Amino acid sequence: MTNNKTTHHNGFRVRTIPELTKPQIRRFWNKVEIGKHNDCWNWTASTSFGGYGQFSIQHDNWKASRVAYFLYYGIDPAENMILHSCDNRLCCNPHHLRTGTSKDNTQDAISRGRHVATRTGTVLDQEGREMVKLLYCYDVPKNQIAVIMGISYSTVRNICLHG
Ligand SMILES: [Zn+2]
Structure with missing residues (x-):
């Protein structure tokens, strides 16, 4: 174990909550x-990070859900992501939070995308559009988003460009 405040994971700097x-x-x-x-x-x-709560500690900003998890469970999620079982980015209820890898997060988003797509067919409602943007945030390729959501590539591109 090291006492360094910063470790590296897949080339990304991992910050440790103070x-x-x-x-x-x-x-x-x-x-x-x-x-x-x-x-x-x-x-x-205040919010940032694409709609997540933002909390500053010593002039450093942290996702509120991450801090909530840390304070409640006493475990720093470090390189793991905080996943919301409730899909509510503002939520800081520790019982709705769990850690996962970014791959888990993408898988979650993809399965939710399928769910939304099944329900809305090819006409996207606001929730569907949000889902497209979310998948895009998670670096799911646009052509894959199109397949998941059952819409055309150009629709995906439009939503990603113009929201
Ligand atoms: Zn919640």
Whole structure:
């Protein structure tokens, strides 16, 4: 084990969440709309990272869901991603969060994409368009997105370009 703050994973810098002070922890949970065990606990402060909550620790920004996971489970997700079982990017309910690799995340998005596509056919509603953008975010190739969503390549390209 190393004490370095930074490790490398697949060429990417992996940041380690710093130890949080009590006031920082209080400041964090104050920004979360804490609800019942099974409810989504939405982040109420600023967002970034494509719609995820954003929390700054010592001038460094972190995904709120990542910090929530860290504070609740005491485990730094490090190179793993935080996956939302509720599909709600603002959610900081630790019970809705789990870690996974970016491959898991893509697989999740693909299976959700199939689900949306089955339900909406070839006409994409807002949810379908969001799904296309999400798959695109996860670096799924556009031609693959087209197949998953049951739409044409040019439709995919349009959505990715113009939202
Ligand atoms: Zn949730």
